[in-house]
Amino acid sequence: MNATPSFLPPNKWAKLLPREFYERPAYEVAPELIGCVLRREIGGQVLRAIICETEAYQGQDDQACHARGGPTPRCQVMFEEAGHAYIYFTYGMHWMLNVVCEEKGTPAAVLIRAIYPLDGLEKMQELRPRLAGTESWLGGPAKLTEALGLDRSMNGADLCDPESGLRVETGIYVPSEIIQITPRIGIKYAPEPWQSMHWRWVVAYPQMADLIGQARIRENMPVSKETLPLTGLP
Template identity: 40%
Template sequence: MTESTTRTPMDREFFDRPVLEVATGLLGRVLSRTTPEGTVAVRLTEVEAYAGELDPASHCYRGMTARNAVMFGEPGHAYVYFTYGMHFCVNLVCGPDGTASAVLLRAGEIVEGAELARARRNGSPDRDLARGPARLCQALGIARELNGADVCVPGELMIHEGAPVPAPLVRSGPRTGVSSAHDTPWRFWVEGDPSVSPYRRHVPRNRRGQAAPGA
């Protein structure tokens, strides 16, 4: 009898615009994920822009592959990828069909379904439930099967109007953890929001078995 709140998805036209406009415009919006277990929703507080084939940090920099194909398609769909052998991250595709820009959803504040989110996050402090792109996916139950999902129609993954964040509250800086284009300030967040993730620069991993040469 507890029906989930009726919500209206955002228009696809919102996503059919330049990536930086979409990125800043997404702050304050709400992403909801519904499964048989229930609904979890987050208010987005941190995102990063990736500008398709011209952006050295983008998964599309070297053209279309099986993994990134969704990014080249219709705006308003989810691009979900698996990384570090254990984590998922989610982007929302933007720009015209045929181009390959997207916005990585990095962090948010849980606004519905906190109990389910806590269960999925297994003891994490509330502040950290969706503080980071892989944590956000874990809290929402987003995984591979949602790659390509349309977030502009009612369904298991939907983007909602929410309350857009006024421009004076939006801050920007370098993207987190990327190994190139470090000078491009395309990470955007809500000033002062506790759910914004800490910045970490890219760190090349240790090379196993590549011991220092004898001399």
């Protein structure tokens, strides 16, 4: 990957996505999150990245969803207010980042599977030195949580709080033609039709790089006519 691009416009243009954005089914939120900016503040540093890949997990009917059996200590957050982070541990070593959707009581979340770095590359490489610099070093749900320093301690974090160390901002416009829609990854245990539901949205890295170079700012998010201004930006 090339050096940190200064392609995106100044941070002061970014808007925090409001809670209403998340208060709908995950399969509606997931494609809308493509192109949005994930913003992390850790150790006094700001890390930013564009969301490239998402998956939707929707409701107790969805047999691939952690919440299919009702609330448990792990997935409790999915039943709570939308706009919070659901971060869980799996395979004995990996943390996964999700964004909680839907009204309280209806479990739903969007798994963030890949991001493209904008700012704070140095810090990300420090947090995740193994493959830093290679093309896909943030292309994978466990890779990005490591690079952003996300773990249990950020589970339940409010992504809509301007003071939060993890939040989501408006980003770039991504034409729907370049978004691939496929079945979800790693859920072969799930019965049909859930295993084959096309609830995964992907933009390939090279195409995302091109888009970021063009920096077409996405002015209007579908649900959020009113967005909250960001504060305290460097």
